[in-house]
Structure formats: C-alpha cells, structure tokens
Amino acid sequence: MGIDASARIHPSAVIEEGARIGAGCVIGAFAVIGPRVVLHEGVEVKSHAIVTGDTEIGEGTVIFPFANIGDIPQDLKFRGEETRLIVGKRNRIREGVTMNTGTEGGGGVTRVGDDCLFMTGTHVGHDAQVGNRVIMANHAALAGHCVIDDEVIIGGLSGIHQWVRVGRGAIIGAVTMVTNDVIPYGLVQGPRGHLDGLNLVGLKRRGVPRSDITALRAAYQALAQGEGAFQERAQRLADDTDSDYVRDIVEFILGDSDRSFLTPS
The missing domain is CATH 2.160.10.10 (Hexapeptide repeat proteins)
Structure with missing residues (x-):
C-alpha cells in the first residue's frame, strides 16, 4: 500500500x-x-x-x-x-x-x-x-x-508475572505483584497479590443483571469454602449453574495453565 x-x-x-x-x-x-x-x-x-x-x-x-x-x-x-x-x-x-x-x-x-x-x-x-x-x-x-482477557483493569505500578492469566473483568489493585492466575471478575490487591473478592463495582458498571451477580457471589463462596481441591469445587459449579458469568470462571479454572491460582481467602 x-x-x-x-x-x-x-x-x-x-x-x-x-x-x-x-x-x-x-x-x-x-x-x-x-x-x-x-x-x-x-x-x-x-x-x-x-x-x-x-x-x-x-x-x-x-x-x-x-x-x-x-x-x-x-x-x-x-x-x-x-x-x-x-x-x-x-x-x-x-x-x-x-x-x-x-x-x-x-x-x-x-x-x-x-x-x-x-x-x-x-x-x-x-x-x-x-x-x-x-x-x-x-x-x-x-x-x-501473559494472557490478559477482555475488560481487565491493572492498577498503577503493578506487575504481572510471566505466564500468568488474568480472567475477564478482573481488577488488579495498585502496587500489586501477581504471581498466579486470577479468576474472571476477581479482585486482587496487596503488595503480594491475593484474591480478595469479586470486582463488584465493575460488574455493576457494566450492567450485569442482579441475578448473575448473586450467582457469582454464591460461586465465590463455594470456591472458598467447598470441599475438595480447587478444581474439584469448580467442576461442581459447572454441573450446578445456569449463569454464563459463573461458567466463565469455571472454564477459566478448568482450562490449561502453567501456573496455580490465586484462591479465595
């Protein structure tokens, strides 16, 4: 041309x-x-x-x-x-x-x-x-x-370690080092990044239906407190949800990765 x-x-x-x-x-x-x-x-x-x-x-x-x-x-x-x-x-x-x-x-x-x-x-x-x-x-x-999915926000002075995946709609706070995969819609903060809930503000700003936000809250609790390994908890969610947003999290957790996950506290 x-x-x-x-x-x-x-x-x-x-x-x-x-x-x-x-x-x-x-x-x-x-x-x-x-x-x-x-x-x-x-x-x-x-x-x-x-x-x-x-x-x-x-x-x-x-x-x-x-x-x-x-x-x-x-x-x-x-x-x-x-x-x-x-x-x-x-x-x-x-x-x-x-x-x-x-x-x-x-x-x-x-x-x-x-x-x-x-x-x-x-x-x-x-x-x-x-x-x-x-x-x-x-x-x-x-x-x-690194793999950074759609609509992710990464705060100032933060670093994402090589090979890490950050799922759709997640938010990383400022001055945070992220060394493991971050689930979709997750909220990560702290100098050595930890998963500290869901990006509820971002979900609401994007007009996500209340029913899906409720489903995401329940899914997060199930991942935090359910029985078995993290992937096992995700698999149970896959069999028991009709929310596309929860399915995003499940597919991310069960997908291929070279790293472990930041898990709910």
Whole structure:
C-alpha cells in the first residue's frame, strides 16, 4: 500500500522504505516508522514516538510521544528470529509505553486487542496476549507470555508475572505483584497479590443483571469454602449453574495453565 496520499507526515519524521501508511494517518515531528511497519487507516503517531519491527497497528490507534512500539523482546534467549507485534483498533498508547514483539519459543506474536488504554510508562512483554477494553494504569507491566482477557483493569505500578492469566473483568489493585492466575471478575490487591473478592463495582458498571451477580457471589463462596481441591469445587459449579458469568470462571479454572491460582481467602 506504500504511503497513502492523504497521510499527513511532518517533514522531520523518518519513514523508512517499505513502511505502509494508511489513509488519514498522522505522523508527528521526529517520529520514526520502521521498514516493516503497517499503520492502518487513521493511526496517529505523535512526535518522538518510535514504531519499529514487524508491527501492525490497527485503525484509529493513537501513539503518544516517546512510546517505543515493536522493538525486540527483553529476553536473552532471543536470537533475532522473525517475530511480530499486532495491535488492534482504537487503542490509546500513552507516553513512554513499550510493547515488544514475540519470541520463537512463545508463539512468535505479541497481540493487543481493541479499545485498550495503556497509560504512561506501561509495558507489554514478549508473546503477551491482551484482550479488548483492557486498561493498564501508569507504569504497570506485563511480563512475557501473559494472557490478559477482555475488560481487565491493572492498577498503577503493578506487575504481572510471566505466564500468568488474568480472567475477564478482573481488577488488579495498585502496587500489586501477581504471581498466579486470577479468576474472571476477581479482585486482587496487596503488595503480594491475593484474591480478595469479586470486582463488584465493575460488574455493576457494566450492567450485569442482579441475578448473575448473586450467582457469582454464591460461586465465590463455594470456591472458598467447598470441599475438595480447587478444581474439584469448580467442576461442581459447572454441573450446578445456569449463569454464563459463573461458567466463565469455571472454564477459566478448568482450562490449561502453567501456573496455580490465586484462591479465595
């Protein structure tokens, strides 16, 4: 596609040969766009930002100054193999954000969904898989291979350990280290993160029916106090619920993972 004639590019920006710039894109002063970058329609890269590597940026995404998007992984096992970063539509990637491409051992692709907000200084590590409508507050970080489902909120200065999964709609408090999987709709807080209930505020804000919230409360209690191992309690829930939200939790717990879970107190 080359550079669309409708793109607005500041004279001081560096667009390396081979880059593909879509219709209506805006490239600010001193920005750098690498030779294998694809910017879809309406992407804005503000001054001094860098987009490099084999990187694709979806429609309407805005990248703010001094962000570095698509550079190589921070992984000593990386040997220069061809890997990618794919960023979806309408994301807001604020100042100083870093997002790395994948690694051969992790599937080769770091992926970010649509309508996310990455606040100042956040980091998305190699091979991470980030869903839609995710919010990462200032200086939060995802290590390599993390899986962050839709509508997760991660508080400022928090860190998610490599390979950890965070289920849909969960919220991680500020200044929290998360080392194990977090169930959908869970609330995690404390310096060494622990599961401290459900994200009830988020559920109510999204208009989740009261009947489902009641079912989630009961499911949480069953996971906390039921007999048997954690997975056994989840399996019993699977056989005794008609709530799609509870099923989200059950499927998450019974799914494949390389880590254990943060469990209810």
